[in-house]
Amino acid sequence: MIYAGCDLGTVTAKVVLIKEDKILAYDAMAYKKHPKEIGIEVFSNALAKAHLSPEQIGYTVATGFGKKAVNYADAYSPEIVCLNRAFRMLHPDVRTIIDAGGQSIRAINISNRGKIIDSTTNEKCAAGTGKFIEVMAKALELSLEEVGRLPFDSKKPVTITSQCGVFAESEVITYVNDGKERADIVAGIARSVAGKVSSLVRRISLDEKVAMVGGVALNTGVVQYIEEELGIKLADLKEKPQIYAALGAALIAREKHASPSPKTHT
Amino acid sequence: MPVGRAPGSPLIEHRNNASGFLGGKHKGVRNKMIVAGCDVGSLSAEAVFMENATILGSEIIRVRPKAEQSAKDVMEKLLKRLNLTHEDITFTVATGYGRETIPFASDNVSEISCHGRGAHFLIPGIRTVIDVGGQDCKVISVDEDGNLKDFVMNDKCAAGTGRSLELHAEALGIDISQLGPLSLESDEAIVITSQCSIFTELEIMHLLMEDKGIANIAAGINEAMARRVKMLVGKVGVKKEIGVTGGVSKNIGVVKCLEKMLATKFIEFPEDPQVIGALGAALFAAERAEQGHK
Numbered sequence: 036m037i038y039a040g041c042d043l044g045t046v047t048a049k050v051v052l053i054k055e056d057k058i059l060a061y062d063a064m065a066y067k068k069h070p071k072e073i074g075i076e077v078f079s080n081a082l083a084k085a086h087l088s089p090e091q092i093g094y095t096v097a098t099g100f101g102k103k104a105v106n107y108a109d110a111y112s113p114e115i116v117c118l119n120r121a122f123r124m125l126h127p128d129v130r131t132i133i134d135a136g137g138q139s140i141r142a143i144n145i146s147n148r149g150k151i152i153d154s155t156t157n158e159k160c161a162a163g164t165g166k167f168i169e170v171m172a173k174a175l176e177l178s179l180e181e182v183g184r185l186p187f188d189s190k191k192p193v194t195i196t197s198q199c200g201v202f203a204e205s206e207v208i209t210y211v212n213d214g215k216e217r218a219d220i221v222a223g224i225a226r227s228v229a230g231k232v233s234s235l236v237r238r239i240s241l242d243e244k245v246a247m248v249g250g251v252a253l254n255t256g257v258v259q260y261i262e263e264e265l266g267i268k269l270a271d272l273k274e275k276p277q278i279y280a281a282l283g284a285a286l287i288a289r290e291k292h293a294s295p296s297p298k299t300h301t
Numbered sequence: 302m303p304v305g306r307a308p309g310s311p312l313i314e315h316r317n318n319a320s321g322f323l324g325g326k327h328k329g330v331r332n333k334m335i336v337a338g339c340d341v342g343s344l345s346a347e348a349v350f351m352e353n354a355t356i357l358g359s360e361i362i363r364v365r366p367k368a369e370q371s372a373k374d375v376m377e378k379l380l381k382r383l384n385l386t387h388e389d390i391t392f393t394v395a396t397g398y399g400r401e402t403i404p405f406a407s408d409n410v411s412e413i414s415c416h417g418r419g420a421h422f423l424i425p426g427i428r429t430v431i432d433v434g435g436q437d438c439k440v441i442s443v444d445e446d447g448n449l450k451d452f453v454m455n456d457k458c459a460a461g462t463g464r465s466l467e468l469h470a471e472a473l474g475i476d477i478s479q480l481g482p483l484s485l486e487s488d489e490a491i492v493i494t495s496q497c498s499i500f501t502e503l504e505i506m507h508l509l510m511e512d513k514g515i516a517n518i519a520a521g522i523n524e525a526m527a528r529r530v531k532m533l534v535g536k537v538g539v540k541k542e543i544g545v546t547g548g549v550s551k552n553i554g555v556v557k558c559l560e561k562m563l564a565t566k567f568i569e570f571p572e573d574p575q576v577i578g579a580l581g582a583a584l585f586a587a588e589r590a591e592q593g594h595k
Contacts, residue, residue, distance in 0.1 A: 045503060069510040138500060160458070161499035170499060200499045201459030201468065202436060205343060212366040 036093040038292065039081070040117070040284025041074060041108060043101030046137025046165060047250065048073045050081040051281040052092070053289065056124060060085035061278050070101040078107065094292035096284040100138070110291055115143050115154050117283030118248065123149050124286060125273045130242035133261075133269075134280070135232050135251035137165040142236045155238045161200045163231025165250045168257070170200050171224045174207045175217060179254070182221050186256030189222035203227065222256065229260030236265060244270045252276035334391045336590055337379075338582025339372050339406065340415065341399035344435030344463055345548060346371035347579035348379045350390070351587060358383050359576040368399025376405075392590035394582040398436065408589055413441055413452050415581030420544050421447030422584055423570050423577070428540040431530060431559075432578070433549035435463040438530055440537045453536045458497075461529030463548045465498035466555075469522045472505040473515055477552075480519050484554030487520035501525070523554035530555075531562045542568040550574040 037059065042049045048070070051061040062080035066073055074097075082089060089107070097108035098117045114134070122129050122145065134141040140163055144153040161167045172182045186192070193210050197203040203224075210220045228251065236245075247269050251257055253276060262269055274282065335357065340347045346364050350357040360379040364371045372395065380386060387405070395406035396415040403409070412432075420430045421443055430441040437456040444450050459465045463477075470477040484490070491513055495501045501522075508518050526549070545567050549555055551574070560566060572580065 066506070070507070138503065159496045159500075161497045164499075166499050166503065197457075199458050200497075201462075201464055202456075205436070205464075208366075 036289075036292065037085075037087060037091050038285045038288040039078065039092045039095040040281040040286070040288060041078060041095060041097045041102075041105050042099040042114075042117070042278075042281035042284060043070055043074055043097065043105060044136050044280075045100045045139065046169075047277065048077040048099075048101070049278050049281040050077045051278050051285045052081050052085050052087065053282070053285045058274070058282065059087070061275075061281065063275075063277055070104040071106060074101070074105045075107070094288040096288040096291065098280050098284045109288070112284055112287050114280050115141060115151055117280045117287060118143065119145055119149070119151055119283065120286045121279040121283035122246070125282075126244070126246055126270055129244045129246045129270055131236070131239070131245040133232065133236055133245065133247040133252075134249045135163065135165065135247065135257075136249040136277075137169075140164060140232055140235050140249075140251075142239050144239050144242060153239045155235060157231075157235055160198070162198045162203075163228050163235070163251075167200045167203070168224065168228060168251065168254060170204050171207055171221075174204050175211065175220065177217065177221070182224070183254040183256055185218045186222035186225045186259070188218035189216070191216075191219050192222035192226055193219050195223045195227040198227075198231070225254065225256035226260050228254075228257045229264050232257070233261055233264040241265060241267065243267060246270040246272065248272065248276040248279040250277050334587070334590055335385070335389050336583055336586035337376065337390045337393040338415070338419075338579040338584070338586055339376060339393060339395050339403065340397040340412065340576075340579035340582055341368045341371050341375075341395065341403065342397045342412075342435050342578070343437075344467070345575065346375040346397070346399075347576045348375045349576050349579040349583045350379060350383060350385070351580075351583040354587070356572070356580065356583075359573065359579065361573070361575055364399075368402045369404065371399065372403040372405070392586040392593070394586040394589065396578055396582040407586070410582060410585045412578050413439060413454070414449050415578045415585065416546055417441045417443040417449050417581065418447050418584050419577035419579070419581030420546060420570070422580065423572055424542060424544060424568050426542045427544050427568060429534075429537065429543040430577075431534060431543065431545045432547040433461070433463060433530060433545065433555075434547040435467075438462055438533055440530075440534050442537050442540060451537055453533050455529075455533055460496050460498055460501075461526060461533065465501070466522065466526060466549065466552065468498055468502055469505060472502045473509070473518060473522075475515070475519070480523065481551070481553035481555065483516050484520040484523045485557075487514070487516040489517055490520035490524045491517045493521045493525040496529075520554060523552060524558050526552075526555045527558035527562055530559055534563060539563055539565060541565070544568045544570060544574070546570070546574045546577040548575050
């Protein structure tokens with residue numbers, strides 16, 4: 036039997052299809068239209084990659100900000116539960132999960148028995164999020180990939196003083212006008228994001244091993260600064276950082292199907 | 302241009318061509334002194350020239366990449382229009398975000414004092430000035446002489462600033478000048494739940510995807526803006542008369558919402574409310590030039 040996990044985040048939608056413990060296919064897409072349509076499109080893409088039809092999916096669990104827009108879901112599950120589920124399978128020794136996505140940052144503590152014991156999330160503000168990085172990339176006319184790579188070329192990172200993404204953007208433009216090196220500006224941005232993520236993580240306990248997932252984890256510059264800031268080495272990931280919540284949802288789908296219960300809205 | 306009245310002074314008249322009046326030399330002639338106020342904000346720059354408590358003229362431009370250039374350009378524009386040269390200006394006070402980087406200014410004064418002073422010059426009865434500019438929002442309380450009594454300011458978060466309105470208008474696909482008029486066509490404002498301007502952009506995108514009416518979204522944006530400003534006003538207290546200065550004063554939607562939330566009516570300035578900071582700077586320039594001549 037094949038199971039699907041669908042994670043409709045605030046910026047990207049992801050679908051993972053699994054059979055037993057194996058990932059058959061996944062797809063990720065940035066929003067261009069209504070979440071409902073994106074949810075369907077990303078699902079169809081994943082099915083096409085695995086050469087499957089929708090009827091072959093035994094059970095689907097949706098998670099993320101837009102989970103209620105997934106009209107083909109059999110059940111819903113909160114993000115942190117899905118993340119923990121994926122980590123239990125792939126990295127059972129991880130005790131702290133950092134999830135930095137488009138609009139939200141989370142830090143989760145897991146007990147040595149695999150239970151969520153503490154968690155925290157950013158509120159109200161885009162500082163430190165993927166969207167923040169996107170705004171800066173746009174201001175610098177750089178791709179997200181370049182923004183991830185360029186900090187390594189920096190000799191003298193600038194200091195971004197504003198927390199606020201809107202104000203940081205004008206700071207970035209001022210630096211460009213002052214003729215600062217792009218690598219130095221990007222390094223300043225990466226530091227600012229790392230600082231914000233790290234301060235959130237410090238609100239819970241920093242139990243090792245620590246792993247980071249979510250779209251921001253693709254930014255190697257930010258990842259390196261977070262390691263410096265927290266004085267730790269982040270665990271190596273076995274899968275793409277954005278798909279962990281969707282993978283967890285698919286694993287939960289498999290379990291729910293094995294022990295069916297009425298449609299739950301947990 | 303409308304006409305304003307200074308406390309205890311005769312009716313101010315605008316003189317669009319001051320060249321004849323100058324007669325080339327004005328060295329040491331105290332009562333024929335032209336002074337300038339130059340306000341370089343984060344989004345726009347303004348200049349006001351005054352002579353004997355009379356406003357000669359004002360200009361507004363969009364900021365250039367550097368504060369220094371913005372100041373230079375807005376001053377040049379006004380000099381040209383009034384047929385004046387740099388030498389005709391006795392004293393210039395700079396204010397605003399970029400005030401410390403303007404080389405030709407004789408002095409600089411904080412925009413908070415300038416907005417208080419400028420508003421009080423136009424409306425002597427004013428006690429509260431709500432100044433919503435491009436990158437900050439301030440509520441200023443002044444005494445009967447126009448001196449600063451108290452103020453609160455938000456410059457940490459873009460929520461409640463002109464820049465956020467600009468971004469949200471862009472997300473809606475309209476010009477910022479349309480945001481006010483469009484919101485008046487709304488039958489029900491949509492409640493914007495995000496506080497962060499960047500998240501609000503995403504929220505607007507989602508609302509557009511759901512085909513919510515653009516007028517109702519515009520009304521929601523203005524209402525959210527007014528809510529933020531109201532919070533700030535609450536910290537200083539509402540004392541009449543109250544006036545709104547800065548670029549956001551041009552958004553009728555925000556102004557109407559804020560009047561309703563504060564259960565008050567704002568005073569109307571006889572000048573463009575966007576130049577009041579520069580006007581205040583010109584008043585400080587006049588005062589300092591006087592002192593220099595004593």
